[in-house]
Amino acid sequence: MIDSAKIELRYLSVKDYKELKISMIESYDSMPGEYWSEGEIKNLIKKFPEGQLCIVIDEKIAGCALSIIVDYNKFDDNHTYLQIIGGETFSTHTKTGDVLYGIDVFIHPEYRGMRLGRRLYEARKELCEQLNLKAIVFGGRIPNYGQYAEELTPKKYIEKVKLKEIHDPVLSFQLSNDFHVKKVIKGYLPGDHESKEYATLMEWNNIYYTKPDKIFTSQKTVVRLGLVQWQMRLFKNFDALVAQIEFFVDAVSDYQSDFILFPELFNAPLMADYNHLNEAEAIRSLASYTDRLLETFSDFAITYNINIITGSMPQIIGEHMYNVGYLCRRDGSYERYEKLHITPAEESAWGMKGGTKLKTMDTDCGKIGVLICYDVEFPELPRLLAEQEMNILFVPFMTDTQNGYSRVRLCAQARAIENECYVAIAGSVGNLPKVNNMDIQYAQSAVFTPSDFSFPVNGIKAEATPNTESTLLVDVDLDLLKELHNFGSVRNLKDRRLDLYKLKLKGKDNN
Structure with a gap:
């Protein structure tokens, strides 16, 4: 038990950057030096504040989920990560888009096992419904694939993860949260050696897409x-x-x-x-x-x-x-x-x-x-x-x-x-x-x-x-x-x- 801990799911603020940076560095231990700059975070919050979510425990950033809205018709399923985000200016974000695109999600190692990732995913789904967007899409890493690459193709690896014959810390979690694999992309995130630079294009469809727009609120009806x-x-x-x-x-x-x-x-x-x-x-x-x-x-x-x-x-x-x-x-x-x-x-x-x-x-x-x-x-x-x-x-x-x-x-x-x-x-x-x-x-x-x-x-x-x-x-x-x-x-x-x-x-x- 985390003594006297209070968990808060809220929008990310520019003032959070110092704690956010610490949390990112400790979360991305397998990819040293890979974290968002303060300018990039400020730009994201300015363009799309509702899409930047964080979980705070005792004033520490325990987890974070970043996203943009894109007009998915302008991209095909073989896009790369850099193409979809449009660089550090996030020029691909548009309020008239139809897809909520997840560009990052992480949980600090100290707080893993508390189902915080599930909360962030559920908040994203709720946002997708309330903004009347068709789907949530993102490219997912498959970090354990490197251990099986010599004997399994990415397709066979994914099938075994679905059957729970192999556990992948990222893909297994995403599948358990109602996302399905739309496609396998090669070269999605250059430098991701654990995944052999493969990624799964994940999708969650909003079955309420025809509903009118709603204001994002934290209280359910x-x-x-x-x-x-x-x-x-x-x-x-x-x-x-x-x-x-x-x-x-x-x-x-x-x-x-x-x-x-x-x-x-x-x-x-x-x-x-x-x-x-x-x-x-x-x-x-x-x-x-x-x-x-x-x-x-x-x-x-x-x-x-x-x-x-x-x-x-x-x-x-x-x-x-x-x-x-x-x-x-x-x-x-x-x-x-x-x-x-x-x-x-x-x-x-x-x-x-x-x-x-x-x-x-x-x-x-x-x-x-x-x-x-x-x-x-x-x-x-x-x-x-x-x-x-x-x-x-x-x-x-x-x-x-x-x-x-x-x-x-x-x-x-x-x-x-x-x-x-x-x-x-x-x-x-x-x-x-x-x-x-x-x-x-x-x-x-x-x-x-x-x-x-x-x-x-x-x-x-x-x-x-x-x-x-x-x-x-x-x-x-x-x-x-x-x-x-x-x-x-x-x-x-x-x-x-x-x-x-x-x-x-x-x-x-x-x-």
Whole structure:
């Protein structure tokens, strides 16, 4: 884990050049002396600022992707690198072109293995779509080809890389990011001895090419949610629990999900080792894992490029124990949320206390709120979050019987209608016979919507199979909420009689 690291994907600035040069020199270790001059970077930024992207970690340039727009009809597929960039003036760049041409991408050696290259490629794809360009094209090196040149032609080498019989650090990565080989070019980049001066002309086609132009923004309007319906089972140790967590994070991130939601107290199986203690002592022992789990989730959020809502875990602060969770953002930052209303069973069996903090949290997909289980049964809380412009409410829960589940589900559906927002709930299933007070679980995870013409008639976007371990992947459109707020059949937020009543949040912790 990179301690206290914050990852930022943004446009490159001229002020970044000093750090950029250091990063380029260390990244191009196989091609010493090959890096962009300050004049060239200034020219690129001046001509096409949106096409120059960088990833910054703790004020260091961890990676960079440079590109121009070209009229591809002016070139054939046998062009060279120097021809396509038009020299240091980048005279081939034109705003009226139809192809986004990638002229460089690199990741600093210190930060490789963190999937930062994937982020840069995804940002390029988004830019290509928003500028309504036909495709992304670039010439890719094949640095491992030199090891096979005597026995394989470039064509045979590429086939073996596609079949995963050979790994090429550049081509394998590009193929895994949905680029295909359009052609093999000889002499594309003179001096590239590792590739024997061969290059693969790579292409990614924009299937939305007919869409109108869009302004490049960092905030998405269609957001993909991944919900984990977690199977309660006994784990051999902490590492086994972490392995199961990573399985779900990996699986959901493979579908380019923006969020993954875990249930309340999903780590309860670790209490099996403390079943000889009374219930209050056992859950306090469980709290000893919370800091390690936070570090694990924060690592996974960065590595798998996904915002993680960690469900909830017990945490001891001072003399008291609380039920808390974390939003671990994919930029490396995190934020805590707390269960405010403690159930009678939690208080009597575990001695838990209710938290004091209620607020929305900013993400790269807009403002969200998180309420843990019982909290969603109090309509004041989601309404206060809605007044802070929350679009998605996440509800990690844990219910033993179908009665308890119905309370959470029905209240969550009501909250979606009342507050004109999406509500995602995720719970646990199965049995824990060796953990007191956690014997049985019942859940059906789901995503609920407002009830109007743009949404499902029953207000249910999607739901999992009851009481079966699974994941649920759901796309929600934030633009539909904006339309609902202003033009819905009814307008629950706008039509409130604030002349008769008003809801107010108290306490310094909620400012």
